[in-house]
Amino acid sequence: MPVERYIFLAIALFCIGIAGALMRRNAIIVFMCIEIMLNAVNLLLVAFSKMHHLQHGATNPSAGIDGQLFVFFIMVVAAAEVSVGLAIIVMMYRNVHSVDINFLNRLKH
Amino acid sequence: MQITDILFYFLSALTLGSAIMVALSRNPVHSVLWLIITFFAISGHYILMNAQFLGIVNLIVYAGAIMVLFLFVIMLMNLNADSEPQKNKWLKLAGIVAGGCLLLVMVAALKDAETAGKEMQLYTGDIGLIKNLGKALFTDYVVPFEISSILFLSAMVGAVAIGKK
Numbered sequence: 001m002p003v004e005r006y007i008f009l010a011i012a013l014f015c016i017g018i019a020g021a022l023m024r025r026n027a028i029i030v031f032m033c034i035e036i037m038l039n040a041v042n043l044l045l046v047a048f049s050k051m052h053h054l055q056h057g058a059t060n061p062s063a064g065i066d067g068q069l070f071v072f073f074i075m076v077v078a079a080a081e082v083s084v085g086l087a088i089i090v091m092m093y094r095n096v097h098s099v100d101i102n103f104l105n106r107l108k109h
Numbered sequence: 110m111q112i113t114d115i116l117f118y119f120l121s122a123l124t125l126g127s128a129i130m131v132a133l134s135r136n137p138v139h140s141v142l143w144l145i146i147t148f149f150a151i152s153g154h155y156i157l158m159n160a161q162f163l164g165i166v167n168l169i170v171y172a173g174a175i176m177v178l179f180l181f182v183i184m185l186m187n188l189n190a191d192s193e194p195q196k197n198k199w200l201k202l203a204g205i206v207a208g209g210c211l212l213l214v215m216v217a218a219l220k221d222a223e224t225a226g227k228e229m230q231l232y233t234g235d236i237g238l239i240k241n242l243g244k245a246l247f248t249d250y251v252v253p254f255e256i257s258s259i260l261f262l263s264a265m266v267g268a269v270a271i272g273k274k
Contacts, residue, residue, distance in 0.1 A: 001113065003229045004219070006154075009121050011215045013128055019208025020132030023201045028137055028183060032144050035175070036128050039151050042167075046160050046237075051229040053236050065236045065245045071163055072246070075170050076257045080264035082175050086182050087271040093186050 006047035013040035027089050027099040031082075038078050042071045113231050116157055124150040137188045141179050148172040159230070160237030 017037035021030050049067025056063035089099060096103045127146040134140050148171045155164035235241060246254055 001117065001229060001231050003227050004222075005117065005121075006229070007219055007222075008216060009124070011212060011219070012125055015208045015212035015215075016125065016128045016132060018211060019205050020128075022204030022207055023132060026137060026188075028179065028188070029132070029140050032131055032140060032179065035144065035171070036131065036147065039148070039171070042163075043151055043154055046155060046158055046163060047229060049236065050158050050160075050231070050234060051227055053234050054228060054230045057234065057236075062236065062241065062245060065241060068160055068163055068237055068242060069245060069250055071160075072166065072242070073253060073257060075166060076260065079170055079175060080260050082178060083264050083268045084271070086178055087268040090182060090185070091271055091274065099186065099188065 003047055003051045006044065010040045010044035010047070013037075013043070025100050025102060027092070027101045027104075030101060031085055031089070035078065035082070038074060042074055045071050045074075113157065116153075120150050120153045120157065123147075124154070137183045138180070141176060141183060144179075145172050145176050148176070155237075157231060158237065159232050159234055162237060162239045162242050 014037050017033045017035075017040060020033035020036070024030055024033070045067045049064035051064075052067065053064035092103070093099055124147055127143045127150065130143040131140045131147065134143060148167060152164045152167045152172070155161075155167060
């Protein structure tokens with residue numbers, strides 16, 4: 001299968017994530033759209049690792065394995081990010097009783 | 110049309126459709142449920158590319174742990190469609206136009222890129238199997254792997270410290 005199908009799928013997914021993050025005011029949904037963007041990047045990394053393995057796999061049997069390990073580390077960082085981010089959103093909800101991100105520009109008060 | 114093409118198009122339509130529904134649905138709980146479908150479809154893509162370890166990890170970490178966390182937070186806050194903050198429709202339109210412009214520019218730039226026509230492996234190749242990934246993870250990447258455990262510990266402490274106040 002040509003790799004550009006996966007490139008265009010990942011671009012579309014990333015742009016849906018960006019449009020969603022710009023469109024919505026609910027902080028939790030903005031956060032979910034960020035997760036969609038991370039997953040688009042992960043998908044593209046795996047697709048490129050399979051492309052690289054097909055081209056260089058004959059000479060180097062582990063060619064392309066780095067890409068899949070990067071995806072693993074991105075998942076690790078995303079899990080840590082979600083736990084801290086949701087804690088921040090819960091704290092914000094406790095203070096202002098809303099998850100509207102427009103309240104965040106008054107963070108000082 | 111081969112079976113892999115059919116599977117690819119089915120999974121892609123499922124991914125994109127449910128991702129659009131995440132951004133559009135008014136009820137946050139529905140958004141989380143659509144996001145779970147998105148992650149299942151992306152796991153299907155990983156398994157189609159024979160990255161079996163990542164497919165399972167994606168299911169366990171994203172569709173399992175992270176989505177349960179989101180669902181818990183939404184249910185704790187008692188959010189529903191009525192309390193949903195609404196942007197005015199010009200700002201929504203601006204967001205859609207910005208995302209569409211990025212899509213247009215990137216598709217136009219990558220349409221004739223160097224990768225055009227390069228093939229990739231589907232459902233064959235053994236780099237995605239847990240044996241090879243584990244071997245690479247515990248030889249070449251053992252230092253980042255251990256550092257990520259410190260990252261997890263600090264994230265855990267940070268989440269507790271922020272949430273306790």
